[in-house]
Every structure is written in C-alpha cells, then in structure tokens.
Amino acid sequence: MPASTASIELVRLRKSYGPVEVLRGVDLEFRAGEVHALLGANGAGKSTLLGCLSGAVRPTSGSIVVDGQAFQGFAPREALDAGISIIYQHFQLAPTLSVSDNVFLGDEIRTQSSLLDRRKQRAATSDVLQRINLNISPDALVEDLSVGEQQGVEIARSVRREPRLLILDEPTAALGKHEVEALLALVRRLAHDLGVAVVYVTHLLGEVMDVADRVTILREGQVLWTRERNDVVIADIVEAISPGALSVHRSGERSASSAxxxxxxxxxxxxxxxxxxxxxxxxxxxxxxxxxxxxxxxxxxxxxxxxxxxxxxxxxxxxxxxxxxxxxxxxxxxxxxxxxxxxxxxxxxxxxxxxxxxxxxxxxxxxxxxxxxxxxxxxxxxxxxxxxxxxxxxxxxxxxxxxxxxxxxxxxxxxxxxxxxxxxxxxxxxxxxxxxxxxxxxxxxxxxxxxxxxxxxTSDPEEALALADRIAILINxxxxxxxxxxxxxxxxxxxxxxxxxxxxxxxxxxxx
Ligand SMILES: Nc1ncnc2c1ncn2[C@@H]1O[C@H](COP(=O)(O)OP(=O)(O)OP(=O)(O)O)[C@@H](O)[C@H]1O
The missing domain is CATH 3.40.50.300 (P-loop containing nucleotide triphosphate hydrolases)
Incomplete structure (x- = not known):
C-alpha cells in the first residue's frame, strides 16, 4: 500500500441554508491509498459535505485544499478537473449505449476529423476494466448488464479519469449479497493498489468494518472523531452516531394472534x-x-x-x-x-x-x-x-x-x-x-x-431477522x-x- 499522504483536505468548511447551519467548521483529510468511511445520523451533513466536494453545493466559507491549492468551492467541472469523482446511488448511465460509450460519455475521444474514435475508446475501456478486474465486454449494452455490473461501469468511468478522490454514496443499496462482496473487494483494490483516496458513505456498519481504513463520525455538521478502523468496534460507532441506540432492544415476546x-x-x-x-x-x-x-x-x-x-x-x-x-x-x-x-x-x-x-x-x-x-x-x-x-x-x-x-x-x-x-x-x-x-x-x-x-x-437479512415475526422467502x-x-x-x-x-x-x- 502506498504511504498515506494527504490527498484532499477540508479546512473549516461551513455551509448554511439561511439561518440553518448544516456544516459547522469541518476539518478533515482524505489520504491517498485509504478507504475513509464517512458516517453519521440522518441529517448530520454527509450529503452536504459530499456536495461541496463534487461541486453541487457551494460552501459558505472555508476551503478545500487539493495539492496545496485552496479552493473556496467548485463548479462541477472544476471538481472533476481537481480529480474528484462521485458515484451516486442512482446510476447516471445511458442504458442503450455500450459500456465503452458510457465510459467516455461527455468526454469522447475524437479523430483528427472530429469523428468519434470508437476503436480508441474501446481499447482504453478494456484497459480500465482490466485494471479494476472487471470481466465485462466494452461492447456490451449497459441495459443488458446486472445492477452490480452497471455499478462497475460507473466505477470504470470514474477510474478512467484517474481520480485522486473517489466518493461512493451508499453504494450497496441496490445490490445483492455477492455483488456487495465484489464491490467491497473492488473498493479495497482501488485504494490499496491504485492509490486512490476513497470516501465511503453508508449506514451499514458491517460494510464499514469490512472495507474502511479510517472512520469519521459527523454529528450535527461537525467532526466528532476520526479513528483508525482497527481502533474501533461497531459499538463505538453506533454510540457515536446515535447515542443511546445500543440500549434499544427488541421489546418483549410478541404474542401471535391466531385470528x-x-x-x-x-x-x-x-x-x-x-x-x-x-x-x-x-x-x-x-x-x-x-x-x-x-x-x-x-x-x-x-x-x-x-x-x-x-x-x-x-x-x-x-x-x-x-x-x-x-x-x-x-x-x-x-x-x-x-x-x-x-x-x-x-x-x-x-x-x-x-x-x-x-x-x-x-x-x-x-x-x-x-x-x-x-x-x-x-x-x-x-x-x-x-x-x-x-x-x-x-x-x-x-x-x-x-x-x-x-x-x-x-x-x-x-x-x-x-x-x-x-x-x-x-x-x-x-x-x-x-x-x-x-x-x-x-x-x-x-x-x-x-x-x-x-x-x-427487504434485501437485508439482518432486517428480516430483526423485524419479522415470520419470513416469507421469495425466489424468482x-x-x-x-x-x-x-x-x-x-x-x-x-x-x-x-x-x-x-x-x-x-x-x-x-x-x-
Ligand atoms: N436545500 C436545503 N435547504 C435547507 N436545508 C437543507 C437543504 N439541504 C439539506 N438541508 C439540511 O441539511 C441537513 C443535512 O442534510 P444532509 O442531506 O447533508 O444529511 P445526511 O447526513 O446526508 O443525511 P442522510 O443520512 O439522511 O442522507 C439536514 O438537516 C437537511 O434538512
């Protein structure tokens, strides 16, 4: 794994909507070669923070420092140019186009006569897919791929730009168990082998323990703490996100009616x-x-x-x-x-x-x-x-x-x-x-x-077991x-x- 170096830093970042202060002076550093889990209760400010990084949200004050250069906020294009790439829960792919057309969407390779150079795009896509170990044909139509594979195409599109910082926002919401495992392996590879700084946002703490190198808890728009993954257990994280949540237990035995x-x-x-x-x-x-x-x-x-x-x-x-x-x-x-x-x-x-x-x-x-x-x-x-x-x-x-x-x-x-x-x-x-x-x-x-x-x-087995009185298993x-x-x-x-x-x-x- 490459030595950890600060890749992108947030310095006293603030964001207000009118009188409502959503980010209240966030100082945080994302390092190359590291998966950084960003966690917090609903409304803690995670999406707003990601929005500041991706250029969707303009910070009220503070800065984002990339390679020593401080930015007061980005336009979306500037964020991409600074090497920041974000993958949203809802994929932004054109389903009727091929994988390689999607990987180059909006950033096509042209021949000297301004025609689309599909041959070069295809070769470059093959190269990216190989680098991230994804076995998909560059010619496959996106609509023919499984949800997990489509997410792979999203990631390939980001990786092609050789991002410094890759943000994944609740990336496993639409995935089945095997696809989640494949994604987590890919995320680790991106950070540890390709040296990307990965920011991973989720509410699923099992995934955090699996994939993160460091963990930050955001509470009410401020960093509560940042720790090495190896120095925390799930209970610490739960308590930090929702104080007192650990004491909420399943209420007594439920009596089933026969009616x-x-x-x-x-x-x-x-x-x-x-x-x-x-x-x-x-x-x-x-x-x-x-x-x-x-x-x-x-x-x-x-x-x-x-x-x-x-x-x-x-x-x-x-x-x-x-x-x-x-x-x-x-x-x-x-x-x-x-x-x-x-x-x-x-x-x-x-x-x-x-x-x-x-x-x-x-x-x-x-x-x-x-x-x-x-x-x-x-x-x-x-x-x-x-x-x-x-x-x-x-x-x-x-x-x-x-x-x-x-x-x-x-x-x-x-x-x-x-x-x-x-x-x-x-x-x-x-x-x-x-x-x-x-x-x-x-x-x-x-x-x-x-x-x-x-x-x-539900697609979450823990949820099925925690909430249901009986579980009906549906297959095809x-x-x-x-x-x-x-x-x-x-x-x-x-x-x-x-x-x-x-x-x-x-x-x-x-x-x-
Ligand atoms: N456009 C807006 N106008 C006013 N308030 C907003 C706006 N966007 C977000 N907020 C407020 O900012 C706070 C933080 O929201 P944000 O979406 O960043 O939280 P989050 O940590 O991503 O939550 P979740 O886990 O539910 O996605 C919330 O209280 C929200 O109501």
Missing amino acids: RLASFEGFRTAFCGPLDLDVREGEIIGVYGMLGSGRTDLLETIAGARSGWEGKLRLGEADLDHGSVAQAMAAGVALVASDRISQSLFPSLTAIENLMMPHYPQVSRLWRNVRKEHRVFAETARKLHLNPPSPETAGGAFSGGNAQKLMLGRWLAGLSDVRLLLLDEPTQGVDIGSRAKIYELLRAFTEERPGRAVIFA GQLEHVVEPTIEEAQLLSLAQTIEVDHRQLALRSAP
Whole structure:
C-alpha cells in the first residue's frame, strides 16, 4: 500500500441554508491509498459535505485544499478537473449505449476529423476494466448488464479519469449479497493498489468494518472523531452516531394472534405467484429475497400500484378487487414505496403537507383542522426523530433518511384506518439509531389496535431477522419457504440463494 499522504483536505468548511447551519467548521483529510468511511445520523451533513466536494453545493466559507491549492468551492467541472469523482446511488448511465460509450460519455475521444474514435475508446475501456478486474465486454449494452455490473461501469468511468478522490454514496443499496462482496473487494483494490483516496458513505456498519481504513463520525455538521478502523468496534460507532441506540432492544415476546387478518389464495401478479399465505392479526411478515426476486412487484401489486392481479385477496371479511392505489387505500391497504424521492415525496410541498397528503381527500379543505394537523405533525416528528422537526420545511430539503421517516409517518400518525401496511425496504438510508426506533414503531402499530398487520420487503437479512415475526422467502417470484426469525442469518441466506439469474429476462418478465 502506498504511504498515506494527504490527498484532499477540508479546512473549516461551513455551509448554511439561511439561518440553518448544516456544516459547522469541518476539518478533515482524505489520504491517498485509504478507504475513509464517512458516517453519521440522518441529517448530520454527509450529503452536504459530499456536495461541496463534487461541486453541487457551494460552501459558505472555508476551503478545500487539493495539492496545496485552496479552493473556496467548485463548479462541477472544476471538481472533476481537481480529480474528484462521485458515484451516486442512482446510476447516471445511458442504458442503450455500450459500456465503452458510457465510459467516455461527455468526454469522447475524437479523430483528427472530429469523428468519434470508437476503436480508441474501446481499447482504453478494456484497459480500465482490466485494471479494476472487471470481466465485462466494452461492447456490451449497459441495459443488458446486472445492477452490480452497471455499478462497475460507473466505477470504470470514474477510474478512467484517474481520480485522486473517489466518493461512493451508499453504494450497496441496490445490490445483492455477492455483488456487495465484489464491490467491497473492488473498493479495497482501488485504494490499496491504485492509490486512490476513497470516501465511503453508508449506514451499514458491517460494510464499514469490512472495507474502511479510517472512520469519521459527523454529528450535527461537525467532526466528532476520526479513528483508525482497527481502533474501533461497531459499538463505538453506533454510540457515536446515535447515542443511546445500543440500549434499544427488541421489546418483549410478541404474542401471535391466531385470528386471520388477510389471506392470499392463488394470488398471481405479472411476475409473482401463485402465492398462498395467511397473515394473522398483529403479525409482521418480512418478504425476503434477492434482487429480482419479485419483492417490489408483489408489494406494489397488493397496494394497487400495478394492475392485473389474479386469485383471491381477503382482508378481514372482505374479498378485495382493487385496481388502483385509491381503491386499495379505501380498503385499508397502504404502501410506503422504496424509491421515496420519485414515488412519494413532493419536494416543493412542506413537511406537514407531505405528511397529510394521502389524508386530504377525506377532509374537505374548508373543514381542515389546522391545529390538529400541527399537533399530529409534532407528535409524529417526535416519535420518528425527524430532523428538522419543522412542519414548514420543504420536502426536498430533508436528508434522505429523514425523507423516509416522513413517508413512514404518513401511516404511523394514526390519521387513517390502515389495516395492512406494506413497506418496501423500510429503513434504506435510515441511520442505525432511527432504524431501531422505526422497528419499535412498526411493532407498536400492530399492537396498539386489533385488526392490523405489516408486510415489509427487504434485501437485508439482518432486517428480516430483526423485524419479522415470520419470513416469507421469495425466489424468482415464487414463495419458496416461510420461516421463523429464529433461524441463523447464514441459513436464511442459503435458503434465498438462487442460481445466477439473467436480469434482462427478469426485467422483461416483470414488465406489467
Ligand atoms: N436545500 C436545503 N435547504 C435547507 N436545508 C437543507 C437543504 N439541504 C439539506 N438541508 C439540511 O441539511 C441537513 C443535512 O442534510 P444532509 O442531506 O447533508 O444529511 P445526511 O447526513 O446526508 O443525511 P442522510 O443520512 O439522511 O442522507 C439536514 O438537516 C437537511 O434538512
């Protein structure tokens, strides 16, 4: 491993939005050849800090020092020129173009007569793919690749520019277990063999212990500490991110009711089924499966967001036949979707409007009880540790994890008679302390009134085991096993394993 040298330094970096100070004098150094995990609770300021590095956010004061030269902030192009590259959760690839066209997108190699020099681009792409040990053809179309391979293309695109600093923002959210392992190995290689300074942002602490060389905790816009990975244990990190979170334990034994709340008989969606399952009153069912197993298709169909299901779905005494989200909600079925930003959040509406949105149709505008709305908002914000707990903040100004809490709050606020609550990846992007809190709230949701149940889908085995009363394992759209959460994580993983699937086939089959 090359000797650690400061590659990029942040000096007294500050960022305010109006009166709100989000970064409060951050001093931090990222070193060549090192993976630096940047951690913190939702709203601690991680994305804002990354935005300052990538040129998306202009710091209010302070500087970013690259090779001894101090910058007061970057335009995005300047950040690239300074050797800073960022890979977002949502890939920025052109799916219908080849791998090498994507690697050179926006920075094409031209012949003397200004034509695209595909031959050179192809050769250079092969070279980069080889350097990072990725076995993909430069000619493959991006849309034909698996999600993990697509992420590899994103990384190849960054590596081609020979970055000094590579930032990965929650990079494993969309990946299956094997793809996560491959990514972590690649991240280590980039730092240790190619000498890149890597900044790794995540809420998944297992990954931190696996991949980081140093760890920084950001709390309320300031560095709490930076330590060598070998000098910390997970408990130190949890306590630093969310003080007191370690004392939140699973609340006593849950007593299963024998009464049936919902039942699926020969339930078949475009991709899943036939599915036969009874859900008991008060029960939390976890649907666990790999990427492409059909989890999202199943939940969205039950919630009326995808049409065309067959078979029988009973809730209480009623046979449901809904074909829209509104009809499903009227029957007592609600969904918190996984991609909250594009599917549920209204960025320009206020927090309170976002919370109340699904409930407005039941209340005439004239008869709205504004005082009650504010009371409900304050109570929900407190329960969910929403940050900031302010009703007037725009939806788009919340950090990722806080936006998720707001979406959950819609259904946990007790404003409507939801009986079957569906959640797709309920704590993706949510910090470790808030995650435990959300589990508590979901349990309370099923316990505080009879006739309620939760079905959540997750790709995280720890989440399935921590939250579910029973776990339904989905493989290629088929319900293969229903198990108790007392099984070992390794067992759960092996039950959900499938042969490598062709993702393109799956995409075609799952199209409505
Ligand atoms: N455009 C904005 N206007 C006002 N406040 C903002 C804006 N963008 C971010 N904030 C506030 O800055 C704080 C830090 O947000 P940031 O997104 O950096 O947090 P984070 O650590 O990345 O959180 P998460 O883990 O949830 O992604 C939050 O309180 C957020 O509400």
